Amino acid sequence: MKRWLLLLALTQPAMLFGQFDRGGAMTYESRHRHSALVEVPFLDHDVSIGAFYRYSISGERFLGLFGTFHARPYARAVLVQAGSHFYFQLQEYRFLLAAGLDKKFWINNRWDVFLTAGAGLTFVDYRGTGEGTFLGHKIEKKEGLTPLVRGGLSYKFSRYVFVRFGYQYSDARTSDGHRVYVGVGGQL
Amino acid sequence: MTNRRWKGGVLTALIAAAVFFGCESWWQSDEDCITAPGDCVDVRPTEGQLVVRSSINSRNPAVPVWVFRGDFENGDLVLMDTLTTAGTTYVLPADQDYSVLALYIRSDGDTVVAVDGDGIGVDEDDYCGGVTCYTVEHAEVDVRLN
Numbered sequence: 001m002k003r004w005l006l007l008l009a010l011t012q013p014a015m016l017f018g019q020f021d022r023g024g025a026m027t028y029e030s031r032h033r034h035s036a037l038v039e040v041p042f043l044d045h046d047v048s049i050g051a052f053y054r055y056s057i058s059g060e061r062f063l064g065l066f067g068t069f070h071a072r073p074y075a076r077a078v079l080v081q082a083g084s085h086f087y088f089q090l091q092e093y094r095f096l097l098a099a100g101l102d103k104k105f106w107i108n109n110r111w112d113v114f115l116t117a118g119a120g121l122t123f124v125d126y127r128g129t130g131e132g133t134f135l136g137h138k139i140e141k142k143e144g145l146t147p148l149v150r151g152g153l154s155y156k157f158s159r160y161v162f163v164r165f166g167y168q169y170s171d172a173r174t175s176d177g178h179r180v181y182v183g184v185g186g187q188l
Numbered sequence: 189m190t191n192r193r194w195k196g197g198v199l200t201a202l203i204a205a206a207v208f209f210g211c212e213s214w215w216q217s218d219e220d221c222i223t224a225p226g227d228c229v230d231v232r233p234t235e236g237q238l239v240v241r242s243s244i245n246s247r248n249p250a251v252p253v254w255v256f257r258g259d260f261e262n263g264d265l266v267l268m269d270t271l272t273t274a275g276t277t278y279v280l281p282a283d284q285d286y287s288v289l290a291l292y293i294r295s296d297g298d299t300v301v302a303v304d305g306d307g308i309g310v311d312e313d314d315y316c317g318g319v320t321c322y323t324v325e326h327a328e329v330d331v332r333l334n
């Protein structure tokens with residue numbers, strides 16, 4: 001009996017999280033199309049901060065377009081290979097500019113699961129150099145196109161304020177691309 | 189009613205302008221200004237310090253360093269040195285950016301060139317009687333081996 005209850009709870013999230021007014025959520029998403037978040041993807045001592053904007057393109061499907069920009073606002077030492085046995089250790093600022101689709105799967109009137117997928121550009125600024133050559137070895141800027149994938153849970157505190165937390169992946173080139181993702185924002 | 193609204197609008201615009209453009213000079217008379225501190229440097233400094241932090245270990249007891257004016261690829265070499273301590277300070281001309289390179293050999297035999305850059309700047313603060321005090325913003329670079 002307990003096993004059946006557990007299975008039911010897992011397959012029917014409403015049992016865990018309470019009831020969901022789907023019609024109300026669709027109306028809300030259609031009327032409040034603009035969302036913005038301050039976001040902080042991080043892992044250990046590698047912390048970025050940025051802004052995220054979402055425009056709801058389908059209130060009925062809870063689907064939106066997003067644009068995001070975030071930066072590591074301090075320099076961090078990274079190793080860039082420039083030869084088979086030669087490396088540059090550079091003080092790097094890293095930035096990410098990306099866009100794509102953002103989908104919400106509502107669980108109840110406060111919680112939803114979000115899934116974000118897009119693509120963007122990651123680029124860097126090194127202290128003391130651009131793309132210099134030293135002892136016959138050239139610094140290659142580790143930047144270019146990257147996917148951006150996010151997933152996690154969102155909690156709506158009030159009609160307009162919500163938080164998101166979960167996982168993020170982007171190809172950060174010189175550091176681990178897997179991050180913990182936290183964001184706080186509003187929907188208007 | 190319209191006249192009152194118009195006056196209110198002008199007042200709001202004035203307050204907004206004061207906040208936006210910095211209202212200090214509008215209401216601060218000479219009596220309100222701050223007296224220059226006793227240790228005021230009233231002659232613009234021409235030099236500042238470049239503090240270099242480096243690593244010294246058994247594999248790298250003497251670390252070659254290069255200091256360039258601007259990004260190192262511009263080739264404007266200021267000095268070359270060999271460090272035998274975990275850091276040093278150079279006195280160099282102010283209002284300049286510098287890049288520093290330090291060369292290390294890792295335990296696996298690979299070569300690592302650590303690069304960092306910073307600028308030596310001069311801050312200006314105005315005080316009573318038209319006195320300007322100058323403060324040097326020293327540069328700090330970290331070329332320690334990670």
